[in-house]
Amino acid sequence: MAEQKEFDQAHLTLQEVTEAIDNGRFVHVRRQLQDMEPEDIAHLLEASPRRSRDVLWQLTDPEDYGEILDELSEDVKDSLVSKMAPQDLAEATEGMETDDVAYVLRSLPDSVSKQVLEQMDLEDRLRVETALSYPEDSAGGLMNTDVITIRADVDVDVVLRYLRIKGEVPTNTDAIYVVDSESRLIGELPFTTLLTTQPDVQVSEVMEDADDAILVTTSDNEVASLFERRNWLSAPVIDENQQLVGRITIDDVVDVIREDAEHSMMSMAGMDDDEDTFAPVVKSARKRSIWLGANVLAALAAASVSNLFEATLSQMAAIAVLMTIVPSMGGVAGNQTVALVIRGLALGHIGDANKRELLLKEAAVGLLNGITWALIIGGIVVLWKGNWLLGGIISAAMLTNLLVAGIAGVTIPIMLKKMKIDPALAGGMALTTVTDVIGLSVFLGLATLLIR
Amino acid sequence: MAEQKEFDQAHLTLQEVTEAIDNGRFVHVRRQLQDMEPEDIAHLLEASPRRSRDVLWQLTDPEDYGEILDELSEDVKDSLVSKMAPQDLAEATEGMETDDVAYVLRSLPDSVSKQVLEQMDLEDRLRVETALSYPEDSAGGLMNTDVITIRADVDVDVVLRYLRIKGEVPTNTDAIYVVDSESRLIGELPFTTLLTTQPDVQVSEVMEDADDAILVTTSDNEVASLFERRNWLSAPVIDENQQLVGRITIDDVVDVIREDAEHSMMSMAGMDDDEDTFAPVVKSARKRSIWLGANVLAALAAASVSNLFEATLSQMAAIAVLMTIVPSMGGVAGNQTVALVIRGLALGHIGDANKRELLLKEAAVGLLNGITWALIIGGIVVLWKGNWLLGGIISAAMLTNLLVAGIAGVTIPIMLKKMKIDPALAGGMALTTVTDVIGLSVFLGLATLLIR
Numbered sequence: 001m002a003e004q005k006e007f008d009q010a011h012l013t014l015q016e017v018t019e020a021i022d023n024g025r026f027v028h029v030r031r032q033l034q035d036m037e038p039e040d041i042a043h044l045l046e047a048s049p050r051r052s053r054d055v056l057w058q059l060t061d062p063e064d065y066g067e068i069l070d071e072l073s074e075d076v077k078d079s080l081v082s083k084m085a086p087q088d089l090a091e092a093t094e095g096m097e098t099d100d101v102a103y104v105l106r107s108l109p110d111s112v113s114k115q116v117l118e119q120m121d122l123e124d125r126l127r128v129e130t131a132l133s134y135p136e137d138s139a140g141g142l143m144n145t146d147v148i149t150i151r152a153d154v155d156v157d158v159v160l161r162y163l164r165i166k167g168e169v170p171t172n173t174d175a176i177y178v179v180d181s182e183s184r185l186i187g188e189l190p191f192t193t194l195l196t197t198q199p200d201v202q203v204s205e206v207m208e209d210a211d212d213a214i215l216v217t218t219s220d221n222e223v224a225s226l227f228e229r230r231n232w233l234s235a236p237v238i239d240e241n242q243q244l245v246g247r248i249t250i251d252d253v254v255d256v257i258r259e260d261a262e263h264s265m266m267s268m269a270g271m272d273d274d275e276d277t278f279a280p281v282v283k284s285a286r287k288r289s290i291w292l293g294a295n296v297l298a299a300l301a302a303a304s305v306s307n308l309f310e311a312t313l314s315q316m317a318a319i320a321v322l323m324t325i326v327p328s329m330g331g332v333a334g335n336q337t338v339a340l341v342i343r344g345l346a347l348g349h350i351g352d353a354n355k356r357e358l359l360l361k362e363a364a365v366g367l368l369n370g371i372t373w374a375l376i377i378g379g380i381v382v383l384w385k386g387n388w389l390l391g392g393i394i395s396a397a398m399l400t401n402l403l404v405a406g407i408a409g410v411t412i413p414i415m416l417k418k419m420k421i422d423p424a425l426a427g428g429m430a431l432t433t434v435t436d437v438i439g440l441s442v443f444l445g446l447a448t449l450l451i452r
Numbered sequence: 453m454a455e456q457k458e459f460d461q462a463h464l465t466l467q468e469v470t471e472a473i474d475n476g477r478f479v480h481v482r483r484q485l486q487d488m489e490p491e492d493i494a495h496l497l498e499a500s501p502r503r504s505r506d507v508l509w510q511l512t513d514p515e516d517y518g519e520i521l522d523e524l525s526e527d528v529k530d531s532l533v534s535k536m537a538p539q540d541l542a543e544a545t546e547g548m549e550t551d552d553v554a555y556v557l558r559s560l561p562d563s564v565s566k567q568v569l570e571q572m573d574l575e576d577r578l579r580v581e582t583a584l585s586y587p588e589d590s591a592g593g594l595m596n597t598d599v600i601t602i603r604a605d606v607d608v609d610v611v612l613r614y615l616r617i618k619g620e621v622p623t624n625t626d627a628i629y630v631v632d633s634e635s636r637l638i639g640e641l642p643f644t645t646l647l648t649t650q651p652d653v654q655v656s657e658v659m660e661d662a663d664d665a666i667l668v669t670t671s672d673n674e675v676a677s678l679f680e681r682r683n684w685l686s687a688p689v690i691d692e693n694q695q696l697v698g699r700i701t702i703d704d705v706v707d708v709i710r711e712d713a714e715h716s717m718m719s720m721a722g723m724d725d726d727e728d729t730f731a732p733v734v735k736s737a738r739k740r741s742i743w744l745g746a747n748v749l750a751a752l753a754a755a756s757v758s759n760l761f762e763a764t765l766s767q768m769a770a771i772a773v774l775m776t777i778v779p780s781m782g783g784v785a786g787n788q789t790v791a792l793v794i795r796g797l798a799l800g801h802i803g804d805a806n807k808r809e810l811l812l813k814e815a816a817v818g819l820l821n822g823i824t825w826a827l828i829i830g831g832i833v834v835l836w837k838g839n840w841l842l843g844g845i846i847s848a849a850m851l852t853n854l855l856v857a858g859i860a861g862v863t864i865p866i867m868l869k870k871m872k873i874d875p876a877l878a879g880g881m882a883l884t885t886v887t888d889v890i891g892l893s894v895f896l897g898l899a900t901l902l903i904r
Contacts, residue, residue, distance in 0.1 A: 014803060014806065015803070015804065015805035018806070039681040039683075040681070043681060043800070043801075046801050047796075047800070047802065047803065047805075048806065049806055049809040049810075071681070160647065163647045163648050164647070164648055164649065166648060167648050168644075168648055169644050169647070171683075172683070172685060173644060174626055174643070174685070191626070191644070191647060192620075192621050194647065195615045195616070195643060195646065195647070196615050196616055196618060196619050197616065227706075228706060229491040229492070229523070230489075230491055231491075231623075231624070231703040233624060233702065233703075250685065250703075250706070251683040251685070251702075254679075254680060254709060257706060257709060257710055257713075258680065258713060260713075261710060261712075261714055261716075261717065262713055262795060264713075264717045265716045265717040265720065265791060266791050266792075266795065268720065268791075269720070269787045269788050269790065269791030270787075270788055271788050271791050271792060275792060277792060277795075277801050277802065277810065278806075278809070278813060279813075281813055281820060282820065284813075284817045285816075285820040285824070288785070288788050288817065288821060289821055289824060289825075291784065291788065292781060292784060292785055292825055296777075296781065296828065296829065299776065299777040299781060300777070302776055302777075303773050303774055303776060303777055310769040311769070313769040313772045313773065314766070314768075316766075317762045317765040317772070318762070320758065320765045320769070320772035320775070321755050321762060321765065324754055324755060324758070324776060325751040325754075325755055328747060328750070328751040329744060329747060329751060332722060332743065332744060332747040333740070333744060335722075336722055336740050338721065339717060339718050339720075339721030339723050340718075340729060343714060343717065343718065343729075344499075344729045347498070348495070348499070349498045349499040349729050350499065351466060351467070353466045353470045354466065354500065354501055354730075358501075358729065358730070361733055364733040364737075365733050368733060368737040369737050369740060369744060373741075376748065377748065380752070436776075
């Protein structure tokens with residue numbers, strides 16, 4: 001209940017804060033920000049246009065900087081961090097988890113991140129440097145290095161007393177790890193086991209196999225897939241010598257899952273998934289121009305096809321009027337298949353063993369929808385233009401193009417993936433180029449053969 | 453390390469299993485399935501074409517049915533469950549978590565789910581019926597009802613002994629809840645606190661405020677957003693009287709986050725996000741036809757615009773050849789904006805307070821890219837067709853259309869959301885219709901005015 005109210009409040013403040021900033025009531029804003037959770041300030045910053053974002057950041061308590069930066073998306077974080085002095089940044093990183101500090105430092109120029117590291121205390125610095133030594137998109141880049149370890153030959157009671165003396169445990173800890181004398185992981189003791197076991201039992205008797213250990217070099221997508229499939233809350237991370245090097249908790253994985261899914265959606269529209277909603281105009285325009293440039297080639301390919309049939313077009317304008325329908329339907333149908341295949345590839349449901357089956361199925365769907373829409377569009381054209389031949393031609397082109405769309409919709413993303421090109425990014429445009437070219441060629445070609 | 457091997461194995465078996473089924477080696481497959489984790493069998497079923505899927509299901513140990521069903525996506529689950537007898541289903545639900553049983557039962561016809569409920573033991577049945585009484589897409593539909601509760605006036609030591617006597621706790625429990633004599637939630641005791649507190653301390657002294665309590669009627673998307681922003685692992689669920697009714701754990705929320713993000717991606721291509729990769733052909737074709745039907749209207753709208761300019765088209769075929777370029781670029785640019793806005797709306801970053809700002813920014817991006825591509829395309833057309841006037845006309849149309857695309861890309865999704873229409877589903881097509889109609893009208897209109 002309390003939470004509900006808080007949540008609504010956080011939504012309200014965007015409007016309030018904007019108005020207050022516009023009216024120069026900075027003290028009021030600063031007071032409001034002090035009452036807010038860092039997560040909500042992060043949300044507010046994401047939703048703020050750039051000029052109020054910078055003002056908001058100035059008015060925020062620097063003690064909250066670390067936690068806020070941790071919640072921000074890449075582009076927004078970069079835009080704020082790039083204006084901060086190294087020692088302010090070093091202060092902000094205090095109290096942040098190792099993996100999150102590394103995440104912030106990675107986006108800085110090397111010289112700045114080195115300065116920030118120099119300002120940190122030695123223990124923190126070593127931890128962060130360890131995290132930085134692994135690739136960002138690997139288990140090593142996701143993990144925290146603050147783990148609690150015990151030996152297998154102690155009693156549960158000893159563990160309990162040890163934890164009470166420690167007084168606190170790292171955030172989101174739900175298990176402690178059992179290691180041998182050489183730091184090799186040999187088991188784990190979930191808190192649930194620890195709490196339901198009699199104090200005089202030895203750890204070795206109740207510990208679980210550490211068969212969920214993740215190798216430090218595993219890619220972040222594979223880590224996310226493991227967490228999702230096994231419903232884990234946390235997992236230990238080991239190096240190639242079986243030595244425990246850290247732990248990954250599900251809150252870090254949730255970010256990977258979210259980014260992964262967003263990546264597909266944004267890429268399919270030709271957008272960078274890091275793009276800040278309120279990015280500077282010139283930066284946005286430049287980033288998006290790459291994709292528009294690719295589309296110019298696609299559009300020119302289609303225009304070149306029509307150009308081949310210029311004589312037909314000049315003879316009968318109705319053909320020019322109708323010629324956009326077939327490519328349009330092919331593009332839409334093909335992109336339905338592309339979306340299905342991209343999701344299947346991302347989830348690992350599509351591979352060599354079943355791609356033939358999928359191709360046959362999508363070709364059949366294309367054929368069936370091709371027949372349906374060939375009849376409907378053919379009928380409409382006959383009624384509209386009163387020309388049976390033209391109706392027949394558009395029907396034949398429609399049928400062909402929807403069949404091609406089904407086949408290309410399966411083969412293009414799979415081929416792109418084999419060529420190590422992101423199918424979510426390039427799949428839709430490659431497909432549309434194919435359906436445009438085939439659709440126009442068949443329609444205009446048949447018209448040239450049969451009508452001229 | 454062990455995990456890594458297991459993961460690869462699960463990937464291998466799709467090929468192996470398919471071959472073994474094709475060769476009728478059923479005993480071999482059954483033995484292989486026995487060695488696999490239920491999650492991996494679920495993954496295999498998702499990736500299997502329909503005929504091998506049914507065989508695989510027959511060969512799976514019925515004891516694993518519950519856990520497997522729990523991991524499957526909606527359409528795949530439905531296709532398997534619809535062929536099972538009610539008492540087999542009731543058996544399968546044993547050992548599943550309440551929310552997961554409810555999830556399976558919801559997809560069944562009422563008569564069948566009633567039969568399944570009758571086969572369950574009374575306690576389980578009451579729990580599932582409670583879960584079924586809440587909407588599927590609410591906190592009530594996500595929660596588990598098996599929670600551990602204690603009173604505030606007992607010592608930590610008493611809690612520890614109580615847990616040891618219980619001997620086990622529900623899956624993914626990381627906290628116990630403190631309630632008063634009328635079951636109202638007054639606080640919570642995370643396991644981490646329980647483990648780091650001296651045994652003689654009273655619960656009331658160390659318990660945390662239950663300010664993360666979620667109202668049972670909260671929508672699942674809002675629950676997901678709270679978990680993501682606050683980095684929670686679990687949260688208590690209360691009813692309007694503050695009484696504790698259950699708890700939500702992050703593994704259920706991860707599914708919501710994944711489905712949510714997939715929904716946007718699939719909807720934008722006009723696909724149902726539940727669609728099984730290997731759905732029956734007729735079912736797929738019928739589902740996708742709705743979207744193709746909508747596109748027929750969009751394509752006919754564009755053709756009607758060209759039809760207005762039939763006289764111009766018959767006079768100069770080069771115009772027909774070039775007329776597809778402007779709508780194509782407008783559609784791509786507009787859909788970039790639509791993707792950005794859909795993501796922003798989904799994350800709650802876009803609202804009344806900042807939509808004007810966003811509109812101005814996207815219009816500016818459209819204008820800037822409009823100028824760039826007007827110059828480039830205009831240049832290409834002058835070189836290609838040797839006609840300065842035609843180059844000027846296409847430049848003017850391109851500039852107008854990219855500006856319109858930026859404005860429509862912001863306003864259409866926001867308007868659709870206000871009208872309670874899913875912007876991810878309808879946004880792209882509505883945008884394309886606008887950019888097609890405006891692009892063609894301006895290009896053909898100018899050509900008619902200036903060239904004829």
